[in-house]
Each structure stands twice: as structure tokens, then as C-alpha cells.
Amino acid sequence: MTTVSVNGRAQGTTKWLDLYVNSVAVRCEEGSRVLDAMDEAGFEVPTLCYDERVGAQGTCRMCLVEVEVNGRTEQVASCTAFAEEGMSVATHTEEIKDYRKTLLEMLLSEMSSPNANPYSNKVGPTEFDRAVEEYEARWDAFPRLRVRDKAVHDENPFIQRDYDYCIACYRCTNICNEWEQAAAITVDGRGQESSIFTFFGNELMDSPCTFCGQCINTCPTGALTDRKVVSQEISAEEVDRTQTICPYCGVGCGIELLTHEDEIIGAEPDFTAPSRGSLCVKGQFASWEFVRSEDRLRHPLVKQADGTFRKVTWDEALDLVSSKFKDAIATEGPDSIVCWASARVVTEANYLMQKFARVAIGTNNIDNCSRT
């Protein structure tokens, strides 16, 4: 039987192409983009308008590279150009680096300040800011012709919109319309006048927005940010990330928890997980506040005769539990005890719970909440 990859292409029929990126030989599947070949070879360029989930647009021109194939040399956007047999790709020629710098400086000239981006300051540099740093692009290289409108009045508690930092890359509208298919935001106006817009200029709460947060996570500049994160008193230098799995439904989307001094301050999708950077409103905006909740249990509790709980030590609590279990086993037999595991906790704890029931108590009375 032929093995077939998930996108339906039979793997046996793949045609391979050999090419060079900055003199590094790489092999990629026919139909790959030049960008994929560069990625394979380990060379990175800024890709401000590209999100693999909705495909290439070729509008920001930052991924421009010089290719030589069949004796002709040309400059192409590596996100829209396809790899060819025998192609030679140069990603960082002086000419192209200058070109990228100029493009970045033109984009910077539309921003009112180079240093105020909330995402870069509080979480870490955005894709755009990383490119600005790498190419040493100056904010004041060009006169300020027009600064985009500042923060939009939108009181939703989740998504902060500040179009001062918008570079009209349309990743947010593409992800909203093509991937999430919520159709909450669109592009309004043309050229320099273009901006991201909700229908009728409504606030997001009054739009079809589901607050999945994918616009925030694809935004390369920090024009769209997680309000819950950027409203906190934190600084980017002290933010750590932990790759883990969303605690809600059975899809198991990869998330990264952002932490600051042993406290969770937010969540972002893990783009390396099979969920491909998607989350829903729960994973993006509800996956961590409950962890910090004041209502968390902090001590073992034992119920007293009057029905109220008393704080106890672990020793006291566990001694009480084990003596009660031993009593029940001795007087009524092991089947008088029931253990219920959980579809919410890690598999390892579930394994131990069933082993505890079977080995330590001696009963198969173990079940979990999958029935309910």
C-alpha cells in the first residue's frame, strides 16, 4: 500500500529538486517555494507579510533574494517564487541588504515613535523590531509624511488595536478571513490610506470576532496585541517561555506560557506544534488566569465535626486518608473503595491512580470522567 502524506500527495511520486542557497546544497520537493529551500538550508530573512497557513502574498518585498537559474539573474520575492532545479540563491548580498533597510525605514517613517511598541517592551521584540535591529534601519531616515491613526477606541478586554504600528501587511485580515473564516476584520482604503477596519467601524465585541487571538499572533509589529499581557507591569528582558499543551478540549493545541518571576503573565500559541499556531478564545485568553487565582487550594484541609474545614499538614492529611482506606479494606474489603481518575490531569497521574487502586487498595473500581 502506498504511504500517503496528509495533504493527499503520494510520497512515492515526489520529484526532488537540487539547488544551492548561499552555496549550501539543499534538496526540496517540487512545488516548494524558494523560501522553503532557504529555510531548509538554514538562512532566515524577514517575511513580514507571510504566514504559511494562508500562503504567500508577496507584498512586503522584505524576503527579496537574488536567484540565478539557467544563466539569468533576477531578484524575486522568495515567498512567491518557486524553487527550480539547479537554482542558485543569494539571500544577503549588499544590494539586497540595503534594499531591505530602505524598505524598513520607509515603514518606520509611518510610525510616531520607534520605542513605544508595547509588545516589544513587555514580551520581546516583534518580527518587525528584530528586522529593524538586524538591518540597522533608522526611524528618522525619511520625513514623516503620514502617521497612521493611533489606538482605536475599542473597549474589548482581549485585543488591543494600535494602528500606529500597522504596516498594512494584511496578515491579520488574511488569517481572520481565510483561516479562521470569522470575517471580523477587513481592509479599508487604498495605498497610504489603507487601514484595518471592522465592518461599519464597530468595536470587535459587536463584530463576528470570536476572540481566537490569531490576528494578534500573526501580527508582525505589535499593532495587535493581547491586552491582558501588555497591560501588565513587566519587562521583556525577564519573560520566559514554556512549551506545553492547552488545558481545555481534546484538540490539544500547543501553547507557550509566558512567565515572569514564577508567575504566568500570558499565553501564546506554539507554532511548532501540530495545531500550527491556532488557538481559540479559551486557549488564548483563559488558559492561565485560573492558575494564578486567589481561590486556588494552598493547604490540605480536613473537615471538622461542625462541617467546616481546618488547614492541616500533608502528614496529617495523608495519614488520615491511608488509615481510613486501610480500615475500609480490613472491614469491608477492597471493593468498598472507589477511585476516580481525571481527564484533566496528566496521563502519568492517571496511570498512578489506576495502579494505586489495583495494587495499593486491591480493586478494579477505577473509572474516569470520559462517560460524563
Place this chain on the structure above:
Amino acid sequence: MSNSIEELAGTDFLLVAGSNTTEAHPVISLRMKRAVKNGAKLVVVDPRKIELTKWATRHVQIKVGTDIPFFNAVANVILNEELQDSRFIRDRTEGFEAFARHVQMYTPEYSAEICGITPEEIIETAREFAAAAPKAAICYTLGITEHSCGSHNVQSLGNLGLLCGTLGVPNGGVNPLRGQNNVQGAGDAGCIPTDLPGYQKVERPGIRAMFEKAWDAPLPKRRGITKITAMEQMIKGRVKAVYVMGENTVVSDPHANHAEHALRSVDFLVVQDIFLTETAQLADVVLPAASFAESDGTFGNSERRIQRVRPAVSPPGEARSDVDILLEMFARMGKPQKLKTSKDVFTEMASVSPIYGGLSHERLDREGGIQWPCGDEDDPGTEYLHGDEFESGFPGFFAPVDHIPPAEEPDDEYPWLLTTGRRRSTYHTGTQTGQASGFQLLVPHEMLEINPLDAADMGLMDGDLLDVSSRRGKVTVSARVTERSPRGLVFMSFAFPEITRTNDVTSDAYDFITETPEFKACAVKISKSEYQDEDVRVAQRRIRLAGEVKQPTELMPADGRGDK
């Protein structure tokens, strides 16, 4: 799931039954929307006009609990038009002849009458499914299983897969979408009264002997009891002690008064959780556990993918991880374990469970999530099951199943049918989403969704307070007038138990094979509440004070919740 989430995007036909995917599994719905964008047909079989119907080629709006006549009639059409995959049936199935005879009575006309739809909807669905097969994926969730005939519902879907050979191929399959983050893992780990880890049967002597050797301990021979049976036995006094880890049974289980009564009946209740839930308040001992963000281990997702969970922060106060607590409990019961960490536990589990054989924390850290079965280190895992033969080792059996109406149907006294489920921005019993700032703006409190024509008949407006009662209990809830509900059917979630404990009302019937409760159908009556001018929270408190609704949380701890 027999197949993988990403495969859904590449299919040609999607049959989604009893799954409010955009709300309950939003990220899986992205793959479905993508398939539709790529030209796939999507047929949504659901009594409610759920959001996914916006993407559907056809919304088959069957009556609640009429799935079997619908799917049997689809099979009837496939057979009468000779659209089945005869080769697959010959090579890989048994029981076809009996099944073919059985569905002859389920003509499109006969079933359409029961389901409240037109025969054409059945005929067209059957033709499209068969034409797309084997690239035709069936997805279902609790709208199929949470019925007293839930396991038969699943079999009626499985029959379609066998009939058209959509099993064991990419982009096909019969796919249950798992509701909770680690339902799959809890089952894999052996938290089932009949199964040891890796779905190995307790009552098979060879299996038990193998585990006795691996664990160096004698094991009980007889299968255990399920939750539903356990609760009955608690009330009868046969179960004396209960150890609950991470589950808010009192709120999540149907006929909640019954669950609460059961747990109050036992001599000794231990609850291990992260909050003082309604269930924990009933406990004799409460053990504070670590949340997912403080735990080291794995979750198994809907597509059988085992993924690493890593601690980002330390647990609050003296709270400890579930693994640590359980290892300590073993020691105190005189059965100390050599295991120290979550990683050790996983290694032992993989050594006794062939489907996990090739997995380890190190490999998952290195390669990312892997789908079981994964037999050894070189096995890349399994994208779709049943490739050359069924995982069970047996042929696929056709199941001739018949229509069984819900255990409780509307009558003169309780004229409405209530069905329950999730909403996107609230999850389950609300202990976690209830803590997220801003979410109260998305769904502020429980709402009873009711059809505009029904609302007009009763003189109801959006936001009116209603009393909803069944033979088992009563709740107060505000009205949400919406076309999502067809006439005669009302909908609620159960995410606001402090104000509206939906499961006081739901049915106490359950599936006679799996004992899964019938959350999807119960008969209720609805009347306007006498506290019309008040906020739902105020009204509910007033009713509680008046003693009309039994309140489980009288036992608030003297020192409040944790260290507030």
C-alpha cells in the same frame, strides 16, 4: 479518532453529526472550514442550527435522538443504489447480509417521518457520501454518545464506514472528537474498570499475569464498577470510601442531586483538586494539587497524539503535583514505589503498554507529539488506524441497530425537550473559564436558548427570567431567543453552577452498554419566574434562601477558599 485532525482538511466529504465543532473544538473546525474552502461537501446532522451550518452544504435538522433511523436510511439508499464498496465488505467485514436485510425497513420515507426531515435529504446525503468514499470523513461527539442509545448511535455511524470502506484510509475514518484535554490519556493509562493500561482486559488471565509480574503484586481478578454503578452502590451503603482526583462530579454529572446524595452517603471522601469545587466541599479530606501549568507529564489528544506538558511555574502554597501525592499515598499504604518522577512513571507505563512501547519523555521532547500505536523507537507513530487490518485483530462487524427514542420525551406536563452542551467561551463546569477576566462579557450567565416562535407563543423576551423544571429538579435561567433552537427544543450549557445548576434538571437515564448519561434529552416545563425585575443572580439567591432549590455549598469552609 481513527484518523488525524489535519487529514480533515484534505477530505472530499465531511459528515459531522452531533458535534458543535466551532464551539466545542474550534481548532478542529478550522480544518473542516478549510476542507469546504477546498471544495469538500459538508453535511451537518444536528437538531440545532449550530454555527457550523454556515459552512454546510446541507444541514439535516433531525429531531433529537433520531440518529439511528437517519443513518440506517442512508445505508438503505447506498445499498439500494448499489453504491457500497463490495470489495471492502468482502475482505474486511462480517455480518453484512444480516445488516443489509435489517436496513431494508429503514426506507428514506420511513426514516424521514421519524427524523422530521424530507426523504431527499437522506438520499442526497447517501449519494454524496458514497461518491466521495473512501475520502469521506465522519466526525461525531457527545451529541451522538450522550444518549441512552449512544453506543448504538456510534455503531450506526460505524456501519456507514464499513459499507463504503472509509476506514483504514487517509482523509476518512469514523472520528469521535474528544471533549477534554486528556480523556484519551486517562483511558490509555487504564483508568477503566475493565481495562489495564493500553486497553488490555483485566479479566484475561494472561494479561493479568503479565501485570502481576511487572508490578510485583497480586491483582484483583474481577472487573470493577463504573461511576454510575458506584454512585448507586454508595447510596445502598456498599461503597464506603471514595478517592476523587480532579473532577467536579457534583456539577458535571447528570441529575446532580443524585450525584451529591451518593457522595454524601459514603463514610469517607477524599478530593484532590486545584479549587474547592462543589465536590471538594463535600469531602472529608481535600488535597491541594498542581494545575497543568505546574505539572510535568503528557496529555493524549483526540487524534491519539501524546504531547508533553511542562511546568511553567511552581504550585501555590503547599500544593503538590498529582504524581507526587499519589507516590506518597502508595508509600503510606505500605506499597512504596521505586518511581520518583513523572518521567519514571511514563517509562514504566510504556513498558507495560504496547501502544506506548516506542514512546518516552526524551523522544517526545526531541520529536514533538507522536500518535499511538507506536511500538518501538523506530516506529514514527500512526496517523490513521485500521490500515491493513482492524486494530482489534477482528474483521469489522456490521451492527444491525434499531431506533430507540430518548428515555424521556415531552408530554403534557413537561412539554419541552431540553438538550445540553458547551459554548465556545465557557468550558464545562466553569471552574477555569469562570476565572478568566473579560469572559463574563462574552457569556455573562446561563441562558436558555429558545426558538423565536416559541418565545412569541409564551410572550417571552430576551433576558426574561424563567423557571425550568424537570421531574428531578428546578433551575432559574434567563431566556435567549434564537433561531439556533428549533421549535420545541431548548438548550443550556452547565458552566455556571453557582447560579444555575443545569444538571439538577438533566435526565438520569444512561446508555445501557457504556453507562454514558443521556445529557442530550430530557423533558422540562418552562414558566416565567416570579422575580422578573431582578438580576438572575439575585433571583437565584432568593430562591435558594426560600429553600426551593437545595444548595450543596452550605458547608463553606471556615477559612474560605485557600488563603484568600
